Amino acid sequence: MLKVNGLEITARSAKERLVKSISFEVGKGETLGLIGESGSGKSITAKAVMGLLNRRMFDIGGNILWKNEEILSKKGNMPRGWRGEQTAMIMQDPMTAFAPMMRLGKQIEMGFELKGRNAKQLFYEQLDSALKSVNLADMKKILKSYPDELSGGMLQRVMISVTLMKKPELLIADECTTAVDAASEYMILKQLEQQRKNGMSMIIITHDFGVAARLCDKVAVMKSGNIIEKGKTLDVFTSPQTEYTHELAAASVLFREDVC
């Protein structure tokens, strides 16, 4: 479904190559984990796939094929429905997804084309049930709220619920549980697991090997803009081929043992 071949990203200002000829694929219903330390190039890779990088700031080379169609050449002018129905990205910080001065209800409604009373009624029934599935019982209160009136974890759960209502074919989740409380993390992971069962293709960006082990069929390990190792999740985690992956895995286990 998604094929990335020899992707290179250079920041024009610093003439610095941030991503260095990386290749990976995500098949239908498959979940790929992009893992690696901070600054290794995971988010910028995801943004390139989504067509979210400003070409005046970044020089992008290689190929990104979506259902065999080259999308890099579109230079950000993606086809209708590209973001939302075909692909969607959940960012680490939900505040970046919402305008601070507008009530959530208005913002959410703007993201959908709701023609007629029946469509609206059905939409709100579906939204209510999506919010309840992540333990947000009071839809009316949420819709009346401004983004900063909810906790980070609540806002992230609202964003994920709304994003998933569009049923994107490919979902990219960028560290979407890093900044939330443990209860929210649990509910978000359950929600992603459910989407995986439903056959949604996903790219999960995470530092957390536990999250990757739980959700991902395969992983690619990034370091300094390169993919240094990739393969089936269990293979990579149980028999890492590079010292770096071995150290990352060990650090993750140590951290988990520390906090448990």
Ligand SMILES: Nc1ncnc2c1ncn2[C@@H]1O[C@H](COP(=O)(O)OP(=O)(O)OP(=O)(O)O)[C@@H](O)[C@H]1O
């Ligand atoms: N707009 C930008 N201009 C120049 N360099 C950038 C820009 N955005 C990111 N970078 C650089 O690109 C590199 C990769 O950043 P990226 O955000 O993709 O890392 P990451 O692996 O997602 O890290 P984290 O896990 O902390 O989110 C970093 O060196 C970062 O400083």
